[in-house]
Amino acid sequence: MRSHYCGDLRKEHIGEDITLTGWIHRRRDHGGVIFLDLRDREGLTQVVFDPDREESFALADSCRNEFVVEIKGTVRNRPEGTVNSEMPTGEIEVLGKEMVILNKSETPPFQLDEHQQVGEDVRLRNRFIDLRRPEMQEKLRFRSKVSNSIRNFLDDNGFLDIETPILNRATPEGARDYLVPSRVHEGHFFALPQSPQLFKQLLMVAGFDRYYQIAKCFRDEDLRADRQPEFTQIDIETSFMNEEEIMGITEKMIRKLFLELKGVELGEFPRMPYSEAMLRFGSDKPDLRFPMELVDVADLMAEIEFKVFAGPANDPKGRVAALKVPGGAKLTRKIIDEYTKFVGIYGAKGLAWIKVNELEKGAEGLQSPIVKFLGEEVAMAIMTRLGAENGDIIFFGADKEKVVSEALGALRIKVGEDLEMSEAEWAPLWVVDFPMFEETDKGGLTALHHPFTAPSCSPEALKESPLNALSRAYDMVLNGCELGGGSIRIHDQQMQSTVLEILGIDAEEADDKFGFLLDALKYGAPPHGGLAFGLDRLIMLMTGSDSIREVIAFPKTQSASCPLTEAPGEVSAAQLRELNIKLRKTP
Ligand code: ASP
Numbered sequence: 001m002r003s004h005y006c007g008d009l010r011k012e013h014i015g016e017d018i019t020l021t022g023w024i025h026r027r028r029d030h031g032g033v034i035f036l037d038l039r040d041r042e043g044l045t046q047v048v049f050d051p052d053r054e055e056s057f058a059l060a061d062s063c064r065n066e067f068v069v070e071i072k073g074t075v076r077n078r079p080e081g082t083v084n085s086e087m088p089t090g091e092i093e094v095l096g097k098e099m100v101i102l103n104k105s106e107t108p109p110f111q112l113d114e115h116q117q118v119g120e121d122v123r124l125r126n127r128f129i130d131l132r133r134p135e136m137q138e139k140l141r142f143r144s145k146v147s148n149s150i151r152n153f154l155d156d157n158g159f160l161d162i163e164t165p166i167l168n169r170a171t172p173e174g175a176r177d178y179l180v181p182s183r184v185h186e187g188h189f190f191a192l193p194q195s196p197q198l199f200k201q202l203l204m205v206a207g208f209d210r211y212y213q214i215a216k217c218f219r220d221e222d223l224r225a226d227r228q229p230e231f232t233q234i235d236i237e238t239s240f241m242n243e244e245e246i247m248g249i250t251e252k253m254i255r256k257l258f259l260e261l262k263g264v265e266l267g268e269f270p271r272m273p274y275s276e277a278m279l280r281f282g283s284d285k286p287d288l289r290f291p292m293e294l295v296d297v298a299d300l301m302a303e304i305e306f307k308v309f310a311g312p313a314n315d316p317k318g319r320v321a322a323l324k325v326p327g328g329a330k331l332t333r334k335i336i337d338e339y340t341k342f343v344g345i346y347g348a349k350g351l352a353w354i355k356v357n358e359l360e361k362g363a364e365g366l367q368s369p370i371v372k373f374l375g376e377e378v379a380m381a382i383m384t385r386l387g388a389e390n391g392d393i394i395f396f397g398a399d400k401e402k403v404v405s406e407a408l409g410a411l412r413i414k415v416g417e418d419l420e421m422s423e424a425e426w427a428p429l430w431v432v433d434f435p436m437f438e439e440t441d442k443g444g445l446t447a448l449h450h451p452f453t454a455p456s457c458s459p460e461a462l463k464e465s466p467l468n469a470l471s472r473a474y475d476m477v478l479n480g481c482e483l484g485g486g487s488i489r490i491h492d493q494q495m496q497s498t499v500l501e502i503l504g505i506d507a508e509e510a511d512d513k514f515g516f517l518l519d520a521l522k523y524g525a526p527p528h529g530g531l532a533f534g535l536d537r538l539i540m541l542m543t544g545s546d547s548i549r550e551v552i553a554f555p556k557t558q559s560a561s562c563p564l565t566e567a568p569g570e571v572s573a574a575q576l577r578e579l580n581i582k583l584r585k586t587p
Contacts, residue, residue, distance in 0.1 A: 033050060043087075121557070176221065201489055210239075284475070
């Protein structure tokens with residue numbers, strides 16, 4: 001129907017007869033002349049209708065916002081003084097000659113021709129309108145470019161795009177599964193994939209060597225912060241590559257992506273062992289845009305009377321750490337109270353602080369509710385260790401290691417943001433040398449990544465001291481977000497059995513859950529490894545969006561439902577009967 005997109009018209013089209021299609025973005029009546037701003041996915045063009053073409057003038061006059069029309073006309077210069085330099089098509093306009101109304105529109109639930117603050121529920125319920133807004137069009141278009149760049153890169157490097165099933169047995173990524181009842185196998189359920197993990201490993205056993213897939217994954221988690229029950233991964237697996245090679249090639253992919261689509265050269269990504277990340281930044285995904293670091297001070301506190309510090313300082317599982325905020329002495333009581341509440345989210349019972357007013361006066365020059373408990377000597381030793389200067393504030397955490405690291409780690413970012421301390425726009429890194437296992441609250445062990453991650457030691461050493469074992473896993477982190485993570489996998493059946501045994505999964509359960517993988521490992525499984533990137537989060541970061549919902553066409557809400565389709569919905573009694581399902585409570 002159309003000859004050009006609205007947004008593509010420029011000076012070089014002047015004099016051409018063209019046909020446009022699109023939506024009426026805005027209609028203005030200027031003393032007998034009708035101006036229509038016509039919109040399509042490429043942008044806006046101004047179309048002018050004169051009263052001397054009666055028929056089309058009347059139609060243009062009858063148009064309302066969001067009507068869909070086809071317009072034939074001629075491109076011409078805008079009259080002097082009316083050029084709009086803000087608009088890419090602002091130098092030209094179209095003199096409308098013929099017009100067809102292809103479809104009418106009711107008044108939309110919110111305006112598109114000017115910015116209107118609309119609640120997210122209304123936006124999601126009317127997503128087909130919301131997605132017409134230029135910023136949403138831009139984000140989804142950007143998303144498409146990202147997938148394209150990734151596909152091209154992987155294709156150029158010999159990766160094959162292979163699909164894996166959606167109806168599966170449960171995959172052990174550690175979250176709750178979405179289940180789908182089987183009609184033909186009464187009482188049996190499929191699980192939607194939490195990731196294609198086991199299938200991609202089987203593809204390596206099958207000899208495909210380099211696999212990728214832009215894969216939908218499903219996890220029925222309590223939706224903390226910014227998660228979606230279904231999300232997209234760039235899933236990658238390779239054979240005969242070690243971790244250096246896998247990190248190398250995927251780092252190259254991300255650097256190329258940033259260069260191509262954002263003109264940003266990220267440079268070589270630094271590597272940081274997990275233990276160092278936790279010590280210095282209190283996080284396994286440190287945000288290196290902010291310079292502040294956590295400093296351990298337990299040894300200075302071990303002998304003091306003050307139990308709040310001395311307790312954790314003498315507890316092998318405790319941690320006492322300090323965070324120096326340069327220039328932070330100006331923070332008000334009110335803000336410090338807010339920070340105290342904030343660290344409470346991470347389980348910290350309080351937030352001790354010292355303002356460094358006049359260091360030259362010794363402890364006298366320190367303003368703090370805790371200096372009197374520390375004593376002059378300890379207080380000044382802390383100042384020296386932290387390199388404190390007048391005008392700084394120092395925050396303290398003293399508790400179990402996990403609480404202190406998480407609380408001060410999160411505070412570091414919050415304060416960094418509040419005081420605008422960011423020193424770089426992009427700060428990527430690899431976090432490596434993760435522990436193989438961590439303790440659960442119930443005292444058992446769980447795999448830090450997943451049970452198919454290879455440890456860096458022998459099965460014997462692993463059994464001997466599981467909590468000291470490191471894994472061959474790696475995470476790519478950007479601006480404090482985990483962009484992707486993966487590992488070298490176990491390709492040896494004995495090692496796999498040892499790991500499962502340590503996790504308390506006995507042979508019968510292992511066989512029941514992933515006997516097929518254990519079988520595959522018996523038949524010449526090559527050394528292999530890979531990783532998966534979260535596509536939604538990557539695009540959220542690249543577009544500077546506040547939430548991953550902003551970069552997904554049809555996202556779910558925080559409570560895992562879709563306001564547009566009202567999914568999940570009830571099903572009929574007949575359907576349930578067919579599936580042999582009886583609800584305990586009828587809704
Ligand atoms: N399957 C893993 C995940 O979804 C990624 C990987 O190890 O490749 O986190």
